[in-house]
Amino acid sequence: xxxxxxxxxxxxxxxxxxxxxxxxxxxxxxxxxxxxxxxxxxxxxxxxxxxxxxxxxxxxxxxxxxxxxxxxxxxxxxxxxxxxxxxxxxxxxxxxxxxxxxxxxxxxxxxxxxxxxxxxxxxxxxxxxxxxxxxxxxxxxxxxxxxxxxxxxxxxxxxxxxxxxxxxxxxxxxxxxxxxxxxxxxxxxxxxxxxxxxxxxxxxxxxxxxxxxxxxxxxxxxxxx
Numbered sequence: 001x002x003x004x005x006x007x008x009x010x011x012x013x014x015x016x017x018x019x020x021x022x023x024x025x026x027x028x029x030x031x032x033x034x035x036x037x038x039x040x041x042x043x044x045x046x047x048x049x050x051x052x053x054x055x056x057x058x059x060x061x062x063x064x065x066x067x068x069x070x071x072x073x074x075x076x077x078x079x080x081x082x083x084x085x086x087x088x089x090x091x092x093x094x095x096x097x098x099x100x101x102x103x104x105x106x107x108x109x110x111x112x113x114x115x116x117x118x119x120x121x122x123x124x125x126x127x128x129x130x131x132x133x134x135x136x137x138x139x140x141x142x143x144x145x146x147x148x149x150x151x152x153x154x155x156x157x158x159x160x161x162x163x164x165x166x167x168x169x170x171x172x173x174x175x176x177x178x179x180x181x182x183x184x185x186x187x188x189x190x191x192x193x194x195x196x197x198x199x200x201x202x203x204x205x206x207x208x209x210x211x212x213x214x215x216x217x218x219x220x221x222x223x224x225x
Contacts, residue, residue, distance in 0.1 A: 025079065025122040025131050026182055026189065031070040032221025034083075034193065038065025040090040040110050041212040046205040055094040061110075063088025065215055071120070079120045081135070085215060087112040106149035110211055114197055115140040116174050131180045139174040139197045143167070143210045166207045173198045180219075187223045192216075 039062040045055075065088060071081030090112075095105040118137030125131065148163040180191035194216050201209030 025073050025076050025124065025133070025180070026187075026223045026225075027073045027075055028223055028225045029070070029072045030189065030221045030223045032068075032189070032219055034067040034069065034085075034217035034219040036065055036215065036217035037062060038085070038087040038216075039214045040087060040112055041199065041214070042090045042092055042108075042110055042203050044204065045092055045094060045108060055096045055104075057092060057094045059090075059092050061090035061092075061211075063090075065217070067215070067217060069219075069221070073120075073122075076124065077122050079122070080118070081120055082115075082117045085114045085116070087114075087213060087215075090211070104149060104151045106147065108145065108147045108207075110203075111144040111146075112211070112213060113142045114174075114213070115142075116195075116197070118174060118176070122180075129181050129184065131182075133178050133180065135174075135176045135178065135193075135195070137174055139172050141170050141172050141197060141199075141210055141213075143170070145207050145209075147207060164207055168208070168210070170200060170210055172200065172210070176215075178219075182223075187225065189219075189221045189223060191219045191221075193219055 042059060042061045044057045044059060065085060067083050067085040069081055069083030071079055073079035090110040091107055093107045096103060116137060116139035118135040120133050120135045122131045122133045144165065144167040146163070146165045174195060174197045176193060176195035178191055178193035180189050182189050194214070197213045199210040199212035203209040203211050
């Protein structure tokens with residue numbers, strides 16, 4: 001083979017390899033912000049069977065959520081990431097009217113902040129500029145549940161339902177998937193991510209339970225290289 005042909009093949013091979021690397025997950029350290037929707041998986045409370053009264057209930061458990069994160073990709077396919085997520089408060093409101101002795105109403109409010117540490121495995125999609133990935137790890141969940149009840153003109157003793165508050169920290173598993181895009185000729189990466197944090201206990205009847213949580217965010221990060 002003539003030298004010019006060999007040189008052309010070498011240049012072409014180097015170009016292909018460089019292009020593939022450019023569109024894989026960028027190795028190095030990065031940091032960013034995410035904004036989206038978070039859902040604490042709360043539900044109706046188990047009240048009717050316990051107190052013999054039928055309560056109307058309303059659950060509101062989805063709202064704005066935000067996170068900050070930083071990580072390091074060891075190579076084009078594997079990395080590690082730590083982040084902090086703040087969820088909107090969730091609440092369940094309940095009421096029982098037309099009681100002979102009056103009416104009873106109340107609420108249960110759930111606050112949640114998570115601190116997670118996960119490993120990430122990337123799969124570059126050829127030269128499209130996109131990567132898909134899976135993640136898994138642990139999350140330190142800080143949760144606070146507050147319940148409060150108001151009884152009007154009631155002669156029934158509902159002391160067991162008086163205002164209560166429970167704060168706790170628990171390490172829980174977390175899994176997720178995502179897709180990212182390394183924006184050409186910049187050090188920015190944009191992406192979408194879904195993450196599920198596993199709760200514990202039964203939120204229907206225990207103030208000590210921690211709701212499971214779902215998080216969907218659109219992320220933007222800066223790659224330090």
